[in-house]
Amino acid sequence: xxxxxxxxxxxxxxxxISRPGGQSLLTELPVLRPEVVLLDRNMPELGxxxxxxxxxxxxxxxxxxxxxxxxxxxxxxxxxxxxxxxxLTKPLDFVRLGELFSTVRFGIARRxxxxxxxxxxxxxxxxxxxxxxxxxxxxxxxxxxxxxPHARTALVSGETGTGKELVxxxxxxxxxxxxxxxxxxNCSAVVETLFESELFGHxxxxxxxxxxxxxxxxxxxxxxxxxLDEIGELPLQVQxxxxxxxxxxxVQRVGANExxxxxxxxxxxxxxxxxxxxxxxxxxxxxYYRLNVVEIALxxxxxxxxxxxxxxxxxxxxxxxRFEKPLAGLxxxxxxxxxxxxxxxxxxxxxxxxxxxxxxxxxxxxxxxEVLAALGGGQRPAPSVVKPAAADVTATEEPELDRRQIExxxxxxxxxxxxxxxxxxxxxRALYRRLDTFGxx
Amino acid sequence: xxxxxxxxxxxxHEFKNHLSVIIGFCDLLLRDLPEGDPKRADILxxxxxxxxxxxxxxxxxxxxx
Numbered sequence: 001x002x003x004x005x006x007x008x009x010x011x012x013x014x015x016x017i018s019r020p021g022g023q024s025l026l027t028e029l030p031v032l033r034p035e036v037v038l039l040d041r042n043m044p045e046l047g048x049x050x051x052x053x054x055x056x057x058x059x060x061x062x063x064x065x066x067x068x069x070x071x072x073x074x075x076x077x078x079x080x081x082x083x084x085x086x087x088l089t090k091p092l093d094f095v096r097l098g099e100l101f102s103t104v105r106f107g108i109a110r111r112x113x114x115x116x117x118x119x120x121x122x123x124x125x126x127x128x129x130x131x132x133x134x135x136x137x138x139x140x141x142x143x144x145x146x147x148x149p150h151a152r153t154a155l156v157s158g159e160t161g162t163g164k165e166l167v168x169x170x171x172x173x174x175x176x177x178x179x180x181x182x183x184x185x186n187c188s189a190v191v192e193t194l195f196e197s198e199l200f201g202h203x204x205x206x207x208x209x210x211x212x213x214x215x216x217x218x219x220x221x222x223x224x225x226x227x228l229d230e231i232g233e234l235p236l237q238v239q240x241x242x243x244x245x246x247x248x249x250x251v252q253r254v255g256a257n258e259x260x261x262x263x264x265x266x267x268x269x270x271x272x273x274x275x276x277x278x279x280x281x282x283x284x285x286x287x288y289y290r291l292n293v294v295e296i297a298l299x300x301x302x303x304x305x306x307x308x309x310x311x312x313x314x315x316x317x318x319x320x321x322r323f324e325k326p327l328a329g330l331x332x333x334x335x336x337x338x339x340x341x342x343x344x345x346x347x348x349x350x351x352x353x354x355x356x357x358x359x360x361x362x363x364x365x366x367x368x369x370e371v372l373a374a375l376g377g378g379q380r381p382a383p384s385v386v387k388p389a390a391a392d393v394t395a396t397e398e399p400e401l402d403r404r405q406i407e408x409x410x411x412x413x414x415x416x417x418x419x420x421x422x423x424x425x426x427x428x429r430a431l432y433r434r435l436d437t438f439g440x441x
Numbered sequence: 442x443x444x445x446x447x448x449x450x451x452x453x454h455e456f457k458n459h460l461s462v463i464i465g466f467c468d469l470l471l472r473d474l475p476e477g478d479p480k481r482a483d484i485l486x487x488x489x490x491x492x493x494x495x496x497x498x499x500x501x502x503x504x505x506x
Contacts, residue, residue, distance in 0.1 A: 001458060004465040011469075042454060069457040090461035091495065094468050 001090075005038055005067075008094060012101045022046030026054055030415070033363050034062055036085070036104045041068035041075070049079060056083040058416040060368055061331040063104050067092065111365055115329035118313030128170035130163055131314050134304040140167075140296070147294060148174035153246060155231075155291040156269040158298025161348030164269035165227060167296055171267055172225040180224030185217050188230040195238045197254050200245070206255025218251045222262045231268040231291070232277055236284065243287045266291075301346040308339050308350070315351050316366065319358035326364050333368030341375060369415035376407050406434055453498050464491040 002018045009016045017032060019025040023045050025037070037055060041048035052064050063085045068075070076087040086100055125133040127141040147154065148171045156164045165184060172182045190198055197206075201216030217226055228234075234242065245251050246266050250259040268291050277283035301308070312330065320327035330338075334357075343349055357366055357374035409420040421431040467488035474481050 001462050001465075004462050004469070007469055008465075011472075069454050069461065090457060091464040091491070092461065092468075094465075094472070 001040065001067075005092070008092075008097065009038070009101070012098060013105075014101065022048070022051040026051065026416075029055065029058060033059070035108055036063040036065065036101070038065050038067060041066050041079075049075070049082065052079065052082050052084055054416065054418060057418065058369075060333050061365070063107070065097070065100055108365075111329040111331065114309075115313050115316065118309050119317050122310040122314040122317075125310055126314070128173055129166050130170070131311050132304065132307045133310055134306045136299050136304055137307060140298070143296065144170050145174060147171065147296075149176060151175075151294045152265050153291055154267045154294040154296060155274070156267060156296045156298065157274065158269075158271065159300045159344075159346055160271050161346030162298040162300060163347055164271075164298060165229060167298065168225070168227040168267040168269060172227075172265075175225070175265070177224050177265060181221050182225045182227065183217050183221040184227040184229065186229045188233040192235050195235060196241065199238070200241065200251045200253055202254035203256045206253070210255070213253070216251060216253065218245055218262050218264050219260065221264045223264075225265045225267060228266060228268045230270060232270045232272040232274060232283060236282070239284045239287050243284065243290055246287075246290055301343040301350065305339055309335065311347060311350060312338055312354060315354040316358060319355055323358055325358060325361060327358060327361060327366060328364045330366035330371070331368055334366050334371040337368060337371050337375065373407065373411055373415075376403070406431070453502050456501075457495060457498055460491050460495050464488055464495075467491065 002020070006016045006018050014036075017034070019028070022039075022043055025032075026046070037051075039048040039051055048066050048068070052066065055062055055064055060083075064083070066079050066084050066087045067090060068087070069090045071087060071089045079087045085103070086096070088096065121133065122131050125131055125137075127144075130137070130141070132138065132141070144167060151171065154168075154171060156167045158164050168184075169182060172178060185198070187195075196202075197210070197214065197216065199216050199218060201214050201219055202210050204210060204213040228242075241252075245262070245264075249261055249263060251262050252259045274283055274288050274292070278285050278288050312335070316327055316330065319325075338350070338353075341350075341353075345352070353371070353374045357370045360373055361367070361370050405424065406420070409424050410417070417431055417435075418428055421428045424431065426434075467484050470484050471481060471488070474484070
């Protein structure tokens with residue numbers, strides 16, 4: 001029977017690996033990573049239905065076709081319920097089997113085409129390093145294009161990881177100063193006492209340790225663009241000086257008597273709601289009004305999920321190239337996971353997750369399991385699901401498993417949950433409960 | 442075994458498996474041979490006999506022993 005099916009499948013253009021029993025297949029499954037498995041239902045050691053169950057559990061992308069000599073309606077229904085592609089009776093109908101193979105091939109080709117198309121589209125929807133097809137993003141690009149030649153100051157607001165610096169760079173690149181400097185400064189990365197000297201410079205001997213005179217960032221960026229990230233972190237008295245520089249175009253080094261004229265386009269960014277900061281007295285109102293003459297608000301990723309496939313395609317292409325991997329797409333399950341994730345860290349988080357997933361990946365298609373591992377492995381805060389108190393009476397009898405242990409176990413056994421449960425010494429049900437608690441399912 | 446129950450089914454099951462292999466290879470040969478090839482008739486005979494044997498299997502299980 002093996003020889004027969006192998007001959008047929010090879011004739012259909014598949015690379016065929018045959019195993020005489022279920023046990024050897026299951027141990028090799030993570031390595032073989034088949035696109036489709038043909039299983040006899042009646043086998044010594046492990047039955048076909050059990051193997052089907054394990055395969056569907058471990059690798060939902062893998063299609064399974066069952067064969068049997070004596071099919072009953074019940075067993076056929078059970079097989080299909082468990083996710084078998086079809087249930088064939090012997091003698092095999094090769095026409096039907098050929099059709100099933102076409103279905104499988106079509107599925108593979110479709111996934112690859114999709115990514116190729118998305119990558120191509122991502123290229124078309126790319127704008128200065130940003131990718132977005134959704135109307136909000138197209139409007140944003142248009143807005144930037146129109147603003148870039150004119151705006152002298154701008155405020156970019158948006159959650160962390162939404163691409164505020166990219167917007168600033170786009171404004172610079174499309175503006176008249178594109179050949180001059182773009183200087184980026186993160187206001188949250190500097191100790192309070194050094195702000196002034198960093199931004200405006202100091203004269204020699206202005207304070208202890210100021211052995212040399214130093215130009216501030218405004219002078220460095222003279223003629224170009226200064227990007228002030230996390231502007232909300234700036235102390236109030238520095239805000240006052242900053243306002244003066246922006247308004248009058250004059251910087252005074254710390255310790256200097258005279259000011260110096262600079263011509264700098266200042267683009268500020270913040271992930272705080274500055275209006276609220278103003279109301280709370282933590283941000284100067286006059287500076288706020290000066291900055292928000294032009295405000296560019298960036299939508300969080302969860303509000304433009306339509307862009308996720310294009311972003312994903314662009315990132316996979318980038319990382320496939322960097323890691324020299326033959327990645328050409330991702331499975332529907334993986335796509336769904338990415339689409340539905342909450343993305344508190346926005347595009348930066350998506351990018352990091354895909355970087356990890358691409359690193360882990362061994363196939364041509366990024367699998368659900370790899371994406372899941374990458375999603376879980378991050379510094380993403382655990383879902384705020386408080387441990388269900390009542391529902392988990394048995395939990396006290398089970399060893400406490402933390403998220404990391406479970407992830408490691410899953411990784412070790414290639415995502416096979418039954419094997420992971422065995423490894424952890426808990427029942428399958430217990431493992432599933434844990435997976436639910438940690439939002440890993 | 443996950444067979445359907447009675448004691449003699451495993452044997453009948455095995456039989457059907459072997460017959461299925463015979464028929465399957467006949468099918469593969471038929472796919473390879475061009476229409477009008479004189480060998481086709483012989484293979485079709487083999488295949489027909491295999492099918493007939495499979496059709497007899499249920500009767501085999503009904504026979505009282």
